[in-house]
Amino acid sequence: VTIGLDVIARAAEHLPTFTAASAAFVIADGAVAGRWFPPLAESLGQAGLDAVLLTAPAGERAKTLQVFEAMVHQLATQQAHRHDPVLALGGGAVGDLAGFVASTYMRGVPFVQVPTTLTAQVDAAIGGKTAVNLPEGKNLVGTFHQPRAVLADIGALDTLPEREFISGLAEVAKYAVALVPELLEILEHDPAQTLARDMATLEELVARCVGAKARIVAVDERDTDRRLVLNYGHTLGHALERLDRFEGRSHGEAVAVGMMFAVRLSHHLGLCSEDLVARSARLLKSLALPTHTALPSATDVLAAMRMDKKYRDGMRFVLLEAVGRAAVVEEVPESAVRSVLEEMGAT
Amino acid sequence: VTIGLDVIARAAEHLPTFTAASAAFVIADGAVAGRWFPPLAESLGQAGLDAVLLTAPAGERAKTLQVFEAMVHQLATQQAHRHDPVLALGGGAVGDLAGFVASTYMRGVPFVQVPTTLTAQVDAAIGGKTAVNLPEGKNLVGTFHQPRAVLADIGALDTLPEREFISGLAEVAKYAVALVPELLEILEHDPAQTLARDMATLEELVARCVGAKARIVAVDERDTDRRLVLNYGHTLGHALERLDRFEGRSHGEAVAVGMMFAVRLSHHLGLCSEDLVARSARLLKSLALPTHTALPSATDVLAAMRMDKKYRDGMRFVLLEAVGRAAVVEEVPESAVRSVLEEMGAT
Numbered sequence: 001v002t003i004g005l006d007v008i009a010r011a012a013e014h015l016p017t018f019t020a021a022s023a024a025f026v027i028a029d030g031a032v033a034g035r036w037f038p039p040l041a042e043s044l045g046q047a048g049l050d051a052v053l054l055t056a057p058a059g060e061r062a063k064t065l066q067v068f069e070a071m072v073h074q075l076a077t078q079q080a081h082r083h084d085p086v087l088a089l090g091g092g093a094v095g096d097l098a099g100f101v102a103s104t105y106m107r108g109v110p111f112v113q114v115p116t117t118l119t120a121q122v123d124a125a126i127g128g129k130t131a132v133n134l135p136e137g138k139n140l141v142g143t144f145h146q147p148r149a150v151l152a153d154i155g156a157l158d159t160l161p162e163r164e165f166i167s168g169l170a171e172v173a174k175y176a177v178a179l180v181p182e183l184l185e186i187l188e189h190d191p192a193q194t195l196a197r198d199m200a201t202l203e204e205l206v207a208r209c210v211g212a213k214a215r216i217v218a219v220d221e222r223d224t225d226r227r228l229v230l231n232y233g234h235t236l237g238h239a240l241e242r243l244d245r246f247e248g249r250s251h252g253e254a255v256a257v258g259m260m261f262a263v264r265l266s267h268h269l270g271l272c273s274e275d276l277v278a279r280s281a282r283l284l285k286s287l288a289l290p291t292h293t294a295l296p297s298a299t300d301v302l303a304a305m306r307m308d309k310k311y312r313d314g315m316r317f318v319l320l321e322a323v324g325r326a327a328v329v330e331e332v333p334e335s336a337v338r339s340v341l342e343e344m345g346a347t
Numbered sequence: 348v349t350i351g352l353d354v355i356a357r358a359a360e361h362l363p364t365f366t367a368a369s370a371a372f373v374i375a376d377g378a379v380a381g382r383w384f385p386p387l388a389e390s391l392g393q394a395g396l397d398a399v400l401l402t403a404p405a406g407e408r409a410k411t412l413q414v415f416e417a418m419v420h421q422l423a424t425q426q427a428h429r430h431d432p433v434l435a436l437g438g439g440a441v442g443d444l445a446g447f448v449a450s451t452y453m454r455g456v457p458f459v460q461v462p463t464t465l466t467a468q469v470d471a472a473i474g475g476k477t478a479v480n481l482p483e484g485k486n487l488v489g490t491f492h493q494p495r496a497v498l499a500d501i502g503a504l505d506t507l508p509e510r511e512f513i514s515g516l517a518e519v520a521k522y523a524v525a526l527v528p529e530l531l532e533i534l535e536h537d538p539a540q541t542l543a544r545d546m547a548t549l550e551e552l553v554a555r556c557v558g559a560k561a562r563i564v565a566v567d568e569r570d571t572d573r574r575l576v577l578n579y580g581h582t583l584g585h586a587l588e589r590l591d592r593f594e595g596r597s598h599g600e601a602v603a604v605g606m607m608f609a610v611r612l613s614h615h616l617g618l619c620s621e622d623l624v625a626r627s628a629r630l631l632k633s634l635a636l637p638t639h640t641a642l643p644s645a646t647d648v649l650a651a652m653r654m655d656k657k658y659r660d661g662m663r664f665v666l667l668e669a670v671g672r673a674a675v676v677e678e679v680p681e682s683a684v685r686s687v688l689e690e691m692g693a694t
Contacts, residue, residue, distance in 0.1 A: 065412070065415075065416050065419075068412075069412050072412075072481060072487065072488050073481060073482075073483070076481050076482075076483035076484060076487050077483060079654075100451075103490065104447075104451070104488050104489060104490055105487065105488060106487060106488075106489075107476065107477075107478070107486075107489045107490055107491060108490070108491070129454065130454075131454070134419060134420060134423050135420075135423075136420070136423035136424060137423060139454075140419065140423050140452065140453060141419050141451050141452060141453075142451060142453075142454045143450065143451055143454055143455070143490060144454060144455070307426075
């Protein structure tokens with residue numbers, strides 16, 4: 001993982017050698033490609049790789065089996081060979097799609113992540129998960145396929161739309177609260193630096209998040225056990241996105257509310273102090289993230305949670321005992337979940 | 348791998364325990380399902396698994412992204428969970444499709460192969476390759492995903508159509524010539540027993556092929572190096588199937604001709620004796636397999652070979668030095684390939 005400024009324009013210096021490769025296939029949406037494909041292609045050219053752009057729809061619309069099919073057709077018609085790398089240039093959605101393409105075209109070709117959003121840099125691009133969505137749910141089809149390299153260009157964060165940048169801060173806040181106490185201190189010390197996108201601050205935030213995720217994924221590439229803590233705030237978050245049909249709240253907004261739900265549920269079950277609930281809320285507010293939102297009925301939320309692929313038998317949640325101490329709790333009583341949802345405004 | 352009679356009806360005895368599974372999703376074509384799903388479902392029921400049949404088209408028509416999509420939709424709408432196994436019941440095509448489904452649905456669920464054709468029992472079901480075809484070529488999209496168990500019911504071979512059974516013998520002949528000299532002796536000793544589908548003979552043939560493949564795959568799950576020898580006869584075989592658009596020769600017929608091409612090319616290059624060419628031809632004839640066929644032009648065949656995903660730079664072939672001694676030879680001169688094709692009737 002390379003994190004820094006100008007990483008895209010100097011990609012050739014940071015990439016491993018792809019033996020026997022002649023072309024590099026870059027999957028990106030039109031807007032991202034317009035800004036970042038030219039410098040990336042130029043640098044790839046210096047490494048002897050002919051960069052070919054494959055354009056995908058923006059955002060979650062990239063993550064369909066139809067787009068996947070269009071991508072593998074294009075690779076086949078352009079006679080991409082098994083040694084040619086596929087690069088994901090963009091946010092988490094393009095990374096998930098391109099990773100799935102790279103892991104299945106010819107049963108796997110080399111893959112490189114070039115994340116340009118904060119969410120992708122701190123979370124999605126690390127860990128080897130790839131996926132597309134089905135109408136029945138998010139990420140229901142995918143693989144594990146580790147990238148050969150991740151190039152996180154902090155400069156790309158400067159051009160992100162405000163809402164997308166803030167959405168990424170929700171994942172940073174997740175690491176801070178659930179996994180990395182020092183990160184929480186940095187965020188609390190001067191949230192204005194973060195919101196102003198000070199490049200040095202962002203580089204440190206990204207590096208700490210990536211470090212935390214890489215340590216967890218190294219222990220357990222698959223979803224079981226330890227990796228589940230990365231899901232802090234995501235059980236309700238995913239359920240809300242599902243109920244919105246992925247067209248309402250941003251991922252970060254859903255996760256922020258999900259984190260408030262998780263810490264309140266932790267307190268409700270006597271696992272953590274009231275103070276941690278308040279501290280979570282202060283953090284999210286200081287990062288311009290929501291702490292509550294209009295909620296559907298508790299019954300609908302519970303049904304959507306049961307559709308989660310991490311769901312198993314009873315209700316399972318990632319809960320908090322203290323800052324940096326997240327734990328997976330099995331068989332949380334449905335009545336407790338319902339109470340907290342109702343406290344938060346669900347009917 | 349369990350090989351024997353009545354293995355399907357006693358599946359529950361041979362399967363591992365699938366912790367937390369409640370259903371088993373069986374992918375099969377209509378004809379195979381009609382004959383073998385009822386006993387399989389009954390046995391799965393004894394193991395506490397509710398068997399659900401997902402019907403796929405017969406043969407290669409199962410191996411499309413459209414059928415793949417239909418399968419994952421059905422799993423999602425039936426709320427298949429990540430602990431529920433997917434079973435492939437049928438030939439190699441259904442195994443490739445179902446394996447791809449199992450390896451990607453929820454990023455991988457347990458997979459079991461229940462091969463009912465000779466080709467699938469001796470080759471396709473072993474080794475963890477999964478795939479679907481694209482219009483541009485065979486097996487261009489897929490994964491590596493090892494089955495948790497392979498149940499090869501020799502009794503299923505008794506009901507195979509003659510052409511399909513003979514097609515499977517081509518793969519058996521491949522192992523015999525390229526990898527397992529004792530197998531060649533068994534086949535040469537009494538081909539009539541094999542053609543008459545004597546159950547004990549078939550059980551021995553299947554066991555020896557599976558053993559040979561398992562030893563190779565254990566060394567190298569991916570395609571590189573040693574596993575390539577399993578491709579003996581397949582470079583021309585695949586090219587012919589591609590030129591037929593998979594609607595002409597059976598896979599076995601194409602591979603048989605491909606084996607004759609490979610041994611002739613080996614002889615042409617001075618790697619093996621004339622006698623080995625004659626012995627290969629005798630073996631194939633004794634198993635009711637073709638040794639030659641109408642060939643397209645050498646130029647078309649060469650172009651189709653270059654589409655192979657195992658193709659790299661120069662022409663690479665699996666050639667024979669002696670019985671059981673196959674070797675990967677790089678940079679075979681195109682002129683040699685052309686000569687042998689023309690000897691065999693290509694224009």
